[in-house]
Amino acid sequence: MTVRIFIPRDSSAVSVGAEAVAAAVAAEAARRGTPVDIVRNGSRGLYWLEPLVEVEVAGQRIAYGPVAPQDVPALFDAGWLRGGAHALRHGPCEDIPYLKRQARLTFARMGRTDPLSLDDYRAHGGLGGLARALAMPPGDIVGAVEASGLRGRGGAGFPTGIKWRTVLNAGSGRKYIVCNADEGDSGTFSDRMLMEGDPYCLIEGMLIAGLAVGADTGYIYLRSEYPDAWDVLGDAIINAMREGVLGDSVLGSGRRFVLNLVKGAGAYVCGEETSLLESIEGKRGLVRAKPPLPALQGLFGQPTVVNNVITLASVPWILAHGGAAYQAYGVGRSRGSLPFQLAGNLKRPGLVEVPFGATLRELLYDYGGGSASGRPIRAVQVGGPLGAYLPASRFDLPLDYEAFAAVGATVGHGGIVAFDDSVDMAKMARYAMEFCAIESCGKCTPCRIGSVRGVELLDGMLAGRTKPGNDDALLRDLCQTMLEGSLCAMGGMTPYPVLSALDHYPEDFGLAPKQEEASA
């Protein structure tokens, strides 16, 4: 039997050479007259090992990585087609502790399948949730999502079931399902991975949402920075239509659902749901005032479910296994699991899906292996550019929406970016304001003007012109105005990284004597 070799097509894996490795494996196999079947799978999310190649031996997938094209002849010589020993061998992939200890619910199939094969998708549990949903009344589908405790994974953490119930009850006219795939937060890549590595899971989630609220049309708003995800989703939608998963009669049920793919154009603020809706309508992405809620007057003025990729992709598992099974994971009011993304200065960056309640320390050290540079981790930003910076004294904080909110931080979309002790936190605070100034939609004054004033103030502080008790008081006052007066999270949360940097690292602002930071 021809040996199957899995080499990711994930754009991050390709960015470090997976394409060249695939070509080298094909060429070397041909040279040796050994037929191999190369499957281009999604990434397992063990990015420090990418390009990670898996060879299927007696039903087990043996991992080798990171593989460079020049390693390929030696791997054949080592007998890797029979799982042979080599310095790059890590044993069965699913036994690697980093992967084995995770609770992969939403990412259950990630890296195991050919992303565009619907047969593969079905063989790994796909469409089971949709089949169940087709046999349920809409209210029961919403009920299952309510019972699961699922909250919006895009960052706001709003209960998904309540949102869906609102749209379900919003009359019987035209309604829409909109997927927010404008994953702009630095340190986050779970949406991208899922769209590239398991696109039918997102499609299935959107179909279930459509059945739940009575919508027959969906839109995926995808950022332009993700060209590979665009191609995969486009192909997946066509395949799904061809095989009757999407179209006039979903799985032969007589129920209709069609999907449109819309490309963003490089505006971070379009990840805000009302700005995103404006953008789909072909307008400037100006944030809308709420109310009205998008659930009642959303896309083209109609009731609309707007959910993030991971939120929607969590739904098929919930429908297949039941809301209670999902609800059994997690802590407090943060139920289920979150695919955390470890990024920045870490030895083992990657995708870690674990139940809520894990601590930052576990993620940074047990999974992440500490800093890549070998220096102490001084600051961690959780939840993207609008998330707070946390010092080592906060690393035991459990990852839980409420626990984070209590200390002025946010779990957000689960991105975790680590910085070592070479970081200048006043520079990071300035960057937060600068980013807001660049990306503000300009509709409200606190965000549009406040961010520019913030940059000016911080420039003064960075240049050593600080007058303690003056500039920092002004900066804090400005942050308060932005927090309370902005229309959306862009201006409303930019103060989080700024204030947390001021609170925890005053020495970087010239507000306290420099001290040698000892970190865990």
Add this chain to the structure above:
Amino acid sequence: MSQESAPRSDQAGLLPALHRLQDQLGYIPDHAIADLARTYNVSRAEVEGVIGFYHDFRRTPPGRRRLQMCRAESCQAMGADALAAHASGKLGVGFGATTADGAITLEAAYCLGNCACSPALMLDGRLYGRIDAERLDELLAEGGAA
């Protein structure tokens, strides 16, 4: 190829049309504005406003190659600032500008979703990760840009 390609005649068709135009020409020329306004039944001011709002759209021809360097937090934590200074110095242009010979346009990107392989960049639409100055020089040399 996707559902997006089904053209719409209302304003929702404007963004896809701008993308198609820029994919073909590399920028949105002035003479296209009136046509776009007519086709999508909006004012010329609205078309200008939409183009101006989104970072992706250009009003002038770009360089032959496009280098987008991520300047966001994760890449900063892995040395993106020094890498950006290196690129800017080597090419002799600032961010948002095109080299005098029209060879390459240098742009800032705010996250390419490659944060687990920081620092990252995109060159002519292809993503690269774990970039250092040496690797950047190689990539630029491969395409004859520097």
